[in-house]
Amino acid sequence: MELRKPPPVRRLTPGAKVTPQPGPAAPQAPPAFGPHAPANGAVNGHAPASFVTARRTQRPPVPTVDRMQVEELSIAYGSKLAVKSVSLPIRQGEVLALIGPSGCGKTTLLRSLNRLTELTKTASLTGRITLDGLDISTLEPTALRRRVTMVFQQPNPFPMSVFDNIAYVLREQAKRRPRRAALRSSVEDALARAGLLDEVADNLDHPALRLSGGQQQRLCIARALAAQPEVLLLDEPCSALDPQSTKVIEDLVVKLREEVAVVIVTHNLQQAHRIADHVAFMYLGELVEYASAGALFATPREQRTKDYVSGAFG
Amino acid sequence: MSSGVLTGSRDPLPTPAGASPPERRGAADSSASWRLTDRIGLGFAWFLGLLFCAITLAIVAFLAVQGIRYLRPELLWTNPQVGFNQNETGGFLDPIIGTFLVAGIAIGIAGPVGVGVAVWLSEYGRPTALARVVESTVEMLAGAPSVVLALFGILLFDSKVLGFLSETTSDGVVFGKSFFAAGAMLSLVALPLVVSTVREGLQAIPNHVREASYAVGKSKTATIRRVLLPAARPSVITGHMLGIGHVIGDTAIIVLLLGDTQTLQGVGNVPLWGILRGTGSTLTSYVFDNAPTGDLNQPNKAYAAAFVLLVIILILNVLVDVFGRRSRELRWS
Numbered sequence: 001m002e003l004r005k006p007p008p009v010r011r012l013t014p015g016a017k018v019t020p021q022p023g024p025a026a027p028q029a030p031p032a033f034g035p036h037a038p039a040n041g042a043v044n045g046h047a048p049a050s051f052v053t054a055r056r057t058q059r060p061p062v063p064t065v066d067r068m069q070v071e072e073l074s075i076a077y078g079s080k081l082a083v084k085s086v087s088l089p090i091r092q093g094e095v096l097a098l099i100g101p102s103g104c105g106k107t108t109l110l111r112s113l114n115r116l117t118e119l120t121k122t123a124s125l126t127g128r129i130t131l132d133g134l135d136i137s138t139l140e141p142t143a144l145r146r147r148v149t150m151v152f153q154q155p156n157p158f159p160m161s162v163f164d165n166i167a168y169v170l171r172e173q174a175k176r177r178p179r180r181a182a183l184r185s186s187v188e189d190a191l192a193r194a195g196l197l198d199e200v201a202d203n204l205d206h207p208a209l210r211l212s213g214g215q216q217q218r219l220c221i222a223r224a225l226a227a228q229p230e231v232l233l234l235d236e237p238c239s240a241l242d243p244q245s246t247k248v249i250e251d252l253v254v255k256l257r258e259e260v261a262v263v264i265v266t267h268n269l270q271q272a273h274r275i276a277d278h279v280a281f282m283y284l285g286e287l288v289e290y291a292s293a294g295a296l297f298a299t300p301r302e303q304r305t306k307d308y309v310s311g312a313f314g
Numbered sequence: 315m316s317s318g319v320l321t322g323s324r325d326p327l328p329t330p331a332g333a334s335p336p337e338r339r340g341a342a343d344s345s346a347s348w349r350l351t352d353r354i355g356l357g358f359a360w361f362l363g364l365l366f367c368a369i370t371l372a373i374v375a376f377l378a379v380q381g382i383r384y385l386r387p388e389l390l391w392t393n394p395q396v397g398f399n400q401n402e403t404g405g406f407l408d409p410i411i412g413t414f415l416v417a418g419i420a421i422g423i424a425g426p427v428g429v430g431v432a433v434w435l436s437e438y439g440r441p442t443a444l445a446r447v448v449e450s451t452v453e454m455l456a457g458a459p460s461v462v463l464a465l466f467g468i469l470l471f472d473s474k475v476l477g478f479l480s481e482t483t484s485d486g487v488v489f490g491k492s493f494f495a496a497g498a499m500l501s502l503v504a505l506p507l508v509v510s511t512v513r514e515g516l517q518a519i520p521n522h523v524r525e526a527s528y529a530v531g532k533s534k535t536a537t538i539r540r541v542l543l544p545a546a547r548p549s550v551i552t553g554h555m556l557g558i559g560h561v562i563g564d565t566a567i568i569v570l571l572l573g574d575t576q577t578l579q580g581v582g583n584v585p586l587w588g589i590l591r592g593t594g595s596t597l598t599s600y601v602f603d604n605a606p607t608g609d610l611n612q613p614n615k616a617y618a619a620a621f622v623l624l625v626i627i628l629i630l631n632v633l634v635d636v637f638g639r640r641s642r643e644l645r646w647s
Contacts, residue, residue: 116525146531156526156646159545168540169530209645220526227530 049269049297049309056293057254057274064093067230067261068113068148073127075108075117082108084285085127090231092261095253097276097293099266101313105285106265110233113263114148115141131230149224150233154240155216157208157223162200165208165219166190169226186226193259194222195252214245221252225260232256234264238271250275269309273297281305374624381621384614390622394576394600400612406619408577409600412493413562413626415589416572416596419497420504420561425554427501428508429543435509436516437538456506460499461566467499468570480591481581491573492581493590499567504557511556515549516542520646548637555637559630562623565598574599597623 068090075083083105090096090113098106108117115136117123129136136144157165163180166187171177187204191197196218200206208219217237224232234253238246253262254275266272272279276293281304289296289305300306307313345356392405431448439445471480472490480492519542527537543550573579573593580588595603597619603609604616 114529116529119525119528141528142531142533144531145529149531150526150529152522152526152529154520154522154646156520156523158523158527158541168527168532223526223530233529 049273050311051270051273052294052298054270054273057250059254059257059277062093062258064091065261066090067092067132069128069130070109070113071128071130073109073112073125073129075105075112075123075125077120078122082285083112086282086287088280088287088290090261090263091278092230092259093257094277095257095262095264095275097264097266097272097279098282099269099272099279099308100282100288101308102267104282106280106282107235109282110150110235110263110265113231113233114145114150116145116150146227147229148231148233149227149229150235151217151220151224151237153236155213155220157211157216157219159209160207161205162191162208162211162219163187163204165223166226169223190222190226191219193225193256194218195248196222212245214241214248217241217245217249218252221249221256225256229260231261231263234262236265236267239267246271269297281308283308377617377621377624380617381624383617385618385621389615389618394595400614403610403612403615406597406600406615406622409595409597409619410622411578412572412594413596413598413623415493415594416497416500416568417558417561419493419590420500421554421558423498423501424504424508424557428505428553428557429512429550431505432509432512432516433538433543436513437534437542452506452509455502456510458502459566460503460564461570463499463502464567464570467495467567471495471498471571478591481593489573491571491593493572493592493594496567496572497590499571500561500564503564503567504561507556507560508553511549511553512546515546515553518549519545523646548640551637552634555630555634559627559634562596563598563627565602568596568599569602572596572599574603576600576603597626 066089070086070088070090073083073086074081086105086109088096098109100106108123111117112125113129113136117125118141131139131144131147136148158168160168167180167183170183170186188197188201191200196215199215200211200219208216211219217240221232221234221237237253238249241249250271253264256262257277264272264275273293278290279293279296280290281288281296281300281302283304289300289302291301296305297309300309345353348356389405390410391407393407394409395402395404397403431452435445435448468490470476471492471494472488474486474488476490476495477486477488479494479498481489483489523541523545524537527541528534532540568574572595574595575593576595578589578592578594580592582588582591601616601620601623604612604619606613606616608616
């Protein structure tokens with residue numbers, strides 16, 4: 001099929017001369033994806049991503065502890081299989097990044113880790129997920145979600161003060177509400193762990209929705225940390241943020257992996273490269289490749305991984 | 315919030331040096347090139363819009379002029395009296411009190427019930443068939459003329475079981491007209507407004523906010539109580555205001571169920587309870603009775619009372635506006 005020539009660009013200012021661009025039609029776009037997709041700079045079938053030499057976020061080595069184990073997990077929405085028989089370890093002491101094109105099931109996988117998939121009526125699940133050796137389907141959902149907390153794509157602080165956002169998590173249900181003074185140190189501790197305390201310490205009664213986007217997202221991280229979780233799930237936490245706030249949150253995530261197991265879903269390969277210790281590449285619901293970040297980006301084993309990280313599709 | 319983030323980072327469109335940006339043209343200019351039928355349509359739309367504004371302004375202006383002419387401050391704190399001309403019949407303190415009593419009872423019932431129904435419809439809604447039935451019931455209630463509700467109320471409150479809510483004669487005949495009766499039926503007028511406004515407010519909260527609460531281990535009840543209802547507070551307030559506005563503007567239920575006595579006629583000796591079991595009037599029934607075609611025919615009093623009523627309604631509308639605006643201020647992206 002021949003590409004139609006695009007119409008000349010319409011200027012918004014009247015009177016400005018429109019110079020028709022001479023030359024051949026737009027170059028043919030390379031095939032989007034497939035076994036024949038040209039791999040840029042491919043040598044011996046390997047396609048290191050262009051950013052493998054870029055600096056990664058500084059990280060001291062920390063001992064790893066196995067926290068969660070995903071075994072042969074499949075999730076379907078109605079009859080549509082979204083995650084196909086995935087097995088993965090999730091360890092404290094490292095950042096696990098889930099990468100892959102849109103709709104590949106990475107967010108579904110992430111949401112299944114604290115049983116948020118159950119909120120979708122049509123979702124069904126087979127396989128097993130364990131947390132510290134216990135099958136999570138045997139745990140009370142609220143108890144599980146205090147141990148495996150989640151941060152979302154959109155910053156979503158609750159419409160109350162900064163203090164109350166954190167205190168909300170600390171107040172156990174069905175018990176007498178603790179006094180404000182009794183919660184203060186825990187609230188400040190959570191804010192400090194999310195690196196937000198210095199910015200909000202003067203005014204903890206500030207409405208949370210008046211903070212900047214990056215601060216709101218760190219407040220959401222602080223909120224997730226306030227429950228003292230063992231695993232922290234992050235669903236594209238930086239996609240609504242500017243580069244500056246993204247950097248702050250990336251540094252924070254790398255630091256947090258010392259205390260909690262971190263799983264992050266990201267569309268941004270550079271981000272995965274900067275912060276992840278292990279990377280899982282998913283495509284069409286399958287776990288195509290799971291490897292350390294260095295290996296997956298520099299020497300991918302699978303052709304599909306190679307094509308994806310070299311930018312052939314996505 | 316999000317639009318600021320998205321558009322703020324975009325560069326302004328490049329403008330060549332020396333070229334001034336195109337002037338914005340008014341609607342009249344740009345319609346000059348339209349087809350004739352379109353221009354006639356535009357003219358008609360303008361005509362209708364202006365006509366509508368003119369009618370509204372005329373009503374408000376008429377009532378304001380008449381009201382201010384006849385309204386004297388002492389009318390607000392003197393009781394209605396029996397008299398032969400308009401100088402002797404006193405003020406309308408009792409109707410004002412009656413208005414607030416009725417509004418208080420009605421919204422006291424419709425508020426909690428309405429918020430509960432709205433929460434159930436928006437957050438639970440299971441089984442779906444029941445939810446649909448509730449939904450259409452509320453819609454039907456919104457469409458039911460209040461005089462029909464009033465008729466039903468007469469039947470209901472005449473019954474012996476509910477006799478304690480109104481005056482009962484010594485031989486056991488239930489009068490069936492009281493502030494309780496009128497307030498209870500008026501709550502059905504306010505209920506659909508509360509339900510629909512609160513429901514809209516809840517549905518405007520993005521789903522990820524609910525999930526954020528579940529994702530830190532909170533139950534559905536805690537999420538609704540501590541996150542969703544506070545987030546929907548502006549809608550809750552707006553719904554209550556709209557409900558009150560309709561309640562104090564209603565006449566049919568008041569005339570049929572409040573007894574339509576000019577002054578408050580308490581029953582028994584218990585202070586507030588006695589008044590609520592008794593009969594009285596509100597500003598609307600006062601206007602109804604005193605209008606030039608009404609039983610009492612004291613137009614000056616009617617104009618003054620109507621003006622007070624209009625002012626109360628206008629204040630409520632302004633409050634609705636203020637709270638509505640505030641709800642748009644703090645939102646998620």
